Amino acid sequence: xxxxxxxxxDPIAAQLAPVGRETVQDRVYxxxxxxxxxxxxxxxxVLTIRGLADALMTSTMPVREALGRLITEKAxxxxxxxxxxxxxxxxxxxxxxxxxxxxxxxxxxxxAATRMTPRQITxxxxxxGEWDEMRALKHKKDVDREVTLNQAFHFEIYRACGSAVxxxxxESLWLQSGPCIRVAIYAFSDAGEVDTAHYHRTIVxxxxxxxxxxxxxxxxADISRPFTFLRSKLEAExxxxxxx
Amino acid sequence: xxxxxxxxxDPIAAQLAPVGRETVQDRVYxxxxxxxxxxxxxxxxVLTIRGLADALMTSTMPVREALGRLITEKAxxxxxxxxxxxxxxxxxxxxxxxxxxxxxxxxxxxxAATRMTPRQITxxxxxxGEWDEMRALKHKKDVDREVTLNQAFHFEIYRACGSAVxxxxxESLWLQSGPCIRVAIYAFSDAGEVDTAHYHRTIVxxxxxxxxxxxxxxxxADISRPFTFLRSKLEAExxxxxxx
DNA sequence: TCAATGCAAGTGTGATCACAAATCAAATAA
DNA sequence: TTATTTGATTTGTGATCACACTTGCATTGA
Numbered sequence: 001x002x003x004x005x006x007x008x009x010d011p012i013a014a015q016l017a018p019v020g021r022e023t024v025q026d027r028v029y030x031x032x033x034x035x036x037x038x039x040x041x042x043x044x045x046v047l048t049i050r051g052l053a054d055a056l057m058t059s060t061m062p063v064r065e066a067l068g069r070l071i072t073e074k075a076x077x078x079x080x081x082x083x084x085x086x087x088x089x090x091x092x093x094x095x096x097x098x099x100x101x102x103x104x105x106x107x108x109x110x111x112a113a114t115r116m117t118p119r120q121i122t123x124x125x126x127x128x129g130e131w132d133e134m135r136a137l138k139h140k141k142d143v144d145r146e147v148t149l150n151q152a153f154h155f156e157i158y159r160a161c162g163s164a165v166x167x168x169x170x171e172s173l174w175l176q177s178g179p180c181i182r183v184a185i186y187a188f189s190d191a192g193e194v195d196t197a198h199y200h201r202t203i204v205x206x207x208x209x210x211x212x213x214x215x216x217x218x219x220x221a222d223i224s225r226p227f228t229f230l231r232s233k234l235e236a237e238x239x240x241x242x243x244x
Numbered sequence: 245x246x247x248x249x250x251x252x253x254d255p256i257a258a259q260l261a262p263v264g265r266e267t268v269q270d271r272v273y274x275x276x277x278x279x280x281x282x283x284x285x286x287x288x289x290v291l292t293i294r295g296l297a298d299a300l301m302t303s304t305m306p307v308r309e310a311l312g313r314l315i316t317e318k319a320x321x322x323x324x325x326x327x328x329x330x331x332x333x334x335x336x337x338x339x340x341x342x343x344x345x346x347x348x349x350x351x352x353x354x355x356a357a358t359r360m361t362p363r364q365i366t367x368x369x370x371x372x373g374e375w376d377e378m379r380a381l382k383h384k385k386d387v388d389r390e391v392t393l394n395q396a397f398h399f400e401i402y403r404a405c406g407s408a409v410x411x412x413x414x415e416s417l418w419l420q421s422g423p424c425i426r427v428a429i430y431a432f433s434d435a436g437e438v439d440t441a442h443y444h445r446t447i448v449x450x451x452x453x454x455x456x457x458x459x460x461x462x463x464x465a466d467i468s469r470p471f472t473f474l475r476s477k478l479e480a481e482x483x484x485x486x487x488x
Numbered sequence: 489t490c491a492a493t494g495c496a497a498g499t500g501t502g503a504t505c506a507c508a509a510a511t512c513a514a515a516t517a518a
Numbered sequence: 519t520t521a522t523t524t525g526a527t528t529t530g531t532g533a534t535c536a537c538a539c540t541t542g543c544a545t546t547g548a
Contacts, residue, residue, distance in 0.1 A: 023531070048500090049499075050499070059532060060533085061532050069315075072317055073412075082500055082540085083500080103348070104347070165344045165420070168317075269501075292530090293529075294528085294530090325509090326509085328530095
C-alpha cells in the first residue's frame with residue numbers, strides 16, 4: 001500500500017536527533033503548551049487561529065497544526081462550531097484527572113524510586129533549596145516561578161522512571177490539569193501558606209531511602225492538595241450560583 | 245437526551261455535537277488510526293505526506309495535520325529527517341507498553357466492573373458468540389475480523405468505566421501497540437489455537453459478578469498473552485541475527 | 489417596542505505554490 | 519572496482535488564496 005523504503009538498519013537511532021532544526025510549528029506548539037501548563041489561559045477561553053498567529057508572529061499554518069495536536073491530547077477542546085477553547089473546569093473532570101494522575105504518576109514515581117541514581121537524587125535535593133529561597137522573599141508571590149519549579153521537580157523524577165510510554169501520558173495529564181492548577185494556586189495564595197516544599201521534602205526522603213510505596217504515598221498527598229482545595233472552592237461556588 | 249439546547253452558559257454541552265459535519269481531516273485521521281490499530285502498517289515503515297494524500301484521494305493539507313496528531317500521541321514517530329514512520333518494535337518498548345496497558349486498562353476495567361449496567365453486560369456477552377461463529381469457519385483465519393471484534397469487546401467495557409480521561413489514553417496505547425499486536429496475531433495463527441474467546445469469557449464472568457479484582461486479573465491475562473508470545477519470538481530472532 | 493431579516497466581518501478548512509533540505513542516481517576520478 | 523561528487527527528484531514546511539459557515543449588528547417590518 002505504501003512506499004515502505006525497507007531500510008537496511010532497523011534502529012535508525014531516532015530519539016533526539018543530533019541536528020534538531022526547530023520548526024516554527026514546534027515553537028508554536030511548545031509555546032502554547034507552556035502557556036497551558038502554566039495556566040496562562042483561563043478555562044472556557046476560546047482561541048482563534050488567526051489571533052494566535054498574530055500574537056506569535058507567524059502565519060496560520062503552524063498554529064492550526066499545533067492546535068490540532070493539543071486537541072488530540074485533550075489539552076484543548078474542539079467545539080461543534082469548529083472553534084477551539086480551553087476545556088472548562090467541572091467537578092467530575094477534576095476528580096477524573098486526579099484519579100488518573102494518582103494512578104500514573106504514582107506508578108512512575110514508584111519505578112523511579114528504585115532507579116534513581118545518587119546524582120539524580122542530588123539534583124532534586126538541590127531543588128528543595130529553591131523553595132526556601134522563594135519563601136525568603138515571599139512578600140511578592142511569584143506564581144510563575146512556583147509552577148515552573150514544581151514542574152521541574154516532578155519531571156526530574158518522572159524522567160528517571162525509564163518509561164517512554166508513561167512520560168508523554170503524564171505530560172498530557174499536566175496539560176489537561178494546568179488551568180485547574182493555576183486557579184487552585186491562586187486560591188491557595190489567598191488562603192495562606194504554600195507548603196509545597198514540605199511535601200517535596202517528604203518525597204525526596206522516600207526516594208533517597210528507595211522506598212517506592214512511601215514515595216507514591218507522598219506524591220499522592222502532594223498532587224491531591226490543590227485538587228481537594230479547588231474542589232471545596234468549586235462546591236461552594238456551585239451552592240451560591242445555581243442560576244446557570 | 246442530546247439535542248444540546250444551544251445555551252450561552254458555560255457547559256455548551258460539547259460532547260458529540262448534534263450536527264457533526266465531518267471534515268476531511270477527521271476522515272483521514274480516523275482512516276490512519278484504524279489502519280494503525282489494525283496493524284496494516286508494518287513497524288519501521290516510512291509514511292510520506294504526498295503518498296498518503298494520493299492514497300486517500302485528498303490534498304496534502306488534511307494529511308499533514310492528521311500525521312501531526314498521530315505523532316503527538318506516539319502512534320507515529322518523527323525522524324530527524326522530518327520524515328515520519330511507524331515506530332519499530334523493540335523488547336524494551338513492548339515491555340513498556342504492556343506495563344502501561346496493565347496499569348491503565350486494569351484500572352478502567354476495575355471501574356467498569358462496578359458500573360456496568362445489565363444492558364451493557366448483555367452486549368458484551370453477545371460478543372462472545374461471535375467468537376464461536378468465527379471459530380466455526382476457522383479454515384480461513386480472518387485476522388481483520390479478530391482484531392475488530394477484540395477491539396469492540398474491550399472498548400465496550402472501557403467506555404463503561406466513566407472516565408473521559410482514561411479512555412483517550414487507552415486509545416493511544418492501542419494505537420501504539422497496534423503494529424506489535426498484528427505481528428503477534430500472525431505468529432499466533434501459525435503457532436496454533438487462538439483462544440481469545442476463553443479469556444473474554446472469563447472477563448465477562450467476573451464483570452457479571454461485579455468482581456473488580458477478578459476482572460482486572462482476567463484482563464491482564466488476556467492482554468499479556470500476545471506480548472509474551474511476541475517477546476519470545478523476538479528474543480529467538482535476536483539470538484539468530486546479531487548482524488544489525 | 490420587539491422580532492425577523494439581511495448584510496458584513498470573522499473564522500475554519502482545504503488546495504496550491506514557493507522554497508529549502510534531504511535523498512537518490514548517475515557520472516567521474518582515483 | 520571503489521569512492522566521491524554532482525545534478526535531478528522527492529519531500530516537508532510555511533505562506534497565501536478561495537470558499538463555506540458562523541457570528542454579530544444594523545436595518546426593516548409588523
